[in-house]
Amino acid sequence: MTLSGYEALFFWIFALAAIFAGLLTVMARNAVHSALFLISSLVSVAALFVLAGAEFIAGVQILVYVGGVMVLFLFVIMLVNVGAEEKGNEEIFNNQRQVAASLIFCFLLVGGVLYAVNKGYSGLQKVNPPAETLAEQQAARDQSHAVSATKVSRITDDTQRVGASLYRYAALPFEIASVLLLVAIIGSVMLARTLKQESAADDLDPDEPKS
Amino acid sequence: MLNSFIPILALFQAAEGGRWAQTWQAASHPDLSKFLVIGALLFIIGVAGVLTRRNIIVIFMSIELILNAANLNFIAFSRYLTSIGNVNAVAGQIFAVFVIVVAAAEAAIGLGIVIALYRNKETIWVDEIDLLKW
Numbered sequence: 001m002t003l004s005g006y007e008a009l010f011f012w013i014f015a016l017a018a019i020f021a022g023l024l025t026v027m028a029r030n031a032v033h034s035a036l037f038l039i040s041s042l043v044s045v046a047a048l049f050v051l052a053g054a055e056f057i058a059g060v061q062i063l064v065y066v067g068g069v070m071v072l073f074l075f076v077i078m079l080v081n082v083g084a085e086e087k088g089n090e091e092i093f094n095n096q097r098q099v100a101a102s103l104i105f106c107f108l109l110v111g112g113v114l115y116a117v118n119k120g121y122s123g124l125q126k127v128n129p130p131a132e133t134l135a136e137q138q139a140a141r142d143q144s145h146a147v148s149a150t151k152v153s154r155i156t157d158d159t160q161r162v163g164a165s166l167y168r169y170a171a172l173p174f175e176i177a178s179v180l181l182l183v184a185i186i187g188s189v190m191l192a193r194t195l196k197q198e199s200a201a202d203d204l205d206p207d208e209p210k211s
Numbered sequence: 212m213l214n215s216f217i218p219i220l221a222l223f224q225a226a227e228g229g230r231w232a233q234t235w236q237a238a239s240h241p242d243l244s245k246f247l248v249i250g251a252l253l254f255i256i257g258v259a260g261v262l263t264r265r266n267i268i269v270i271f272m273s274i275e276l277i278l279n280a281a282n283l284n285f286i287a288f289s290r291y292l293t294s295i296g297n298v299n300a301v302a303g304q305i306f307a308v309f310v311i312v313v314a315a316a317e318a319a320i321g322l323g324i325v326i327a328l329y330r331n332k333e334t335i336w337v338d339e340i341d342l343l344k345w
Binding site for chain 2: 002003004008011012015018019022023025026031034035038041042045048049052053054056057060061064065068069072073076077079080090091092093094098099102103105106109110113114117118121124128129134137138158161162165166169170173177180181183184185187188189190191192194195
């Protein structure tokens with residue numbers, strides 16, 4: 001699965017954008033800036049999904065994360081944030097010892113993960129068939145796809161395969177996920193209501209403290 | 212022992228097929244391992260955010276970053292398994308869909324809890340939310 005040419009160039013652009021936007025998400029002082037940097041990180045990762053041939057997931061990522069979850073985050077920031085951070089007198093990180101300990105932990109994690117990825121991938125390459133065979137097989141698979149209207153590329157069948165698998169191979173988890181979403185909707189409505197709304201639902205006098 | 216020094220010696224080799232040429236070759240053809248490294252770095256940035264920040268909303272955003280890094284790994288492995296001809300490779304993308312569903316549910320519940328907490332405690336700093344601490 002090697003990318004080449006412009007794909008490689010865009011891979012590095014979007015990879016660096018995702019990582020820098022992720023770092024700025026964690027380091028921004030204002031929570032709204034954090035949310036905006038997180039949106040750019042998510043969009044960059046969606047572009048990486050397109051490069052990896054998962055167009056459907058990239059679209060879902062943009063629609064659900066950027067269009068849904070991040071808007072929810074921004075709403076809650078507006079509701080909750082009283083502007084203590086913008087004044088600049090509040091510390092945004094934990095105390096020094098906790099930050100130092102967690103950064104040491106993170107650097108150990110970086111070292112361990114990079115070592116494991118390199119070691120594991122070089123082992124994986126030994127098991128695989130040689131790259132020329134794989135390239136030939138890939139070209140044969142590409143031949144079976146329909147040519148697009150502009151005749152410069154081929155139409156991928158990724159969305160079709162994901163949809164078919166979601167309703168056959170993963171039908172039960174799909175239904176369970178719908179129940180999970182229903183539970184999440186009801187739960188967040190229950191959690192976010194005010195005391196007054198709670199008393200109204202339970203048919204109590206809001207001024208009386210509950211026994 | 213000598214083997215571990217050979218890459219360092221090769222650094223000084225500017226000839227064709229030297230270490231720089233190999234590095235350029237690897238960088239201009241990103242493969243599975245590059246995707247995994249990017250995913251790992253995003254994951255670790257998210258972990259650092261969860262461990263160091265005081266604002267509970269930014270902690271939630273870091274959790275989203277972590278889940279997204281896991282998705283990147285799923286997609287990269289799906290692509291890799293497709294390229295070696297595995298017929299079930301699309302399972303990685305299915306898993307990514309479910310991760311996105313769970314992330315959305317988690318964000319909705321978590322932000323509901325944040326609003327309820329803010330209503331009762333008037334704070335979003337996690338070190339001041341210590342009702343369960345004894």
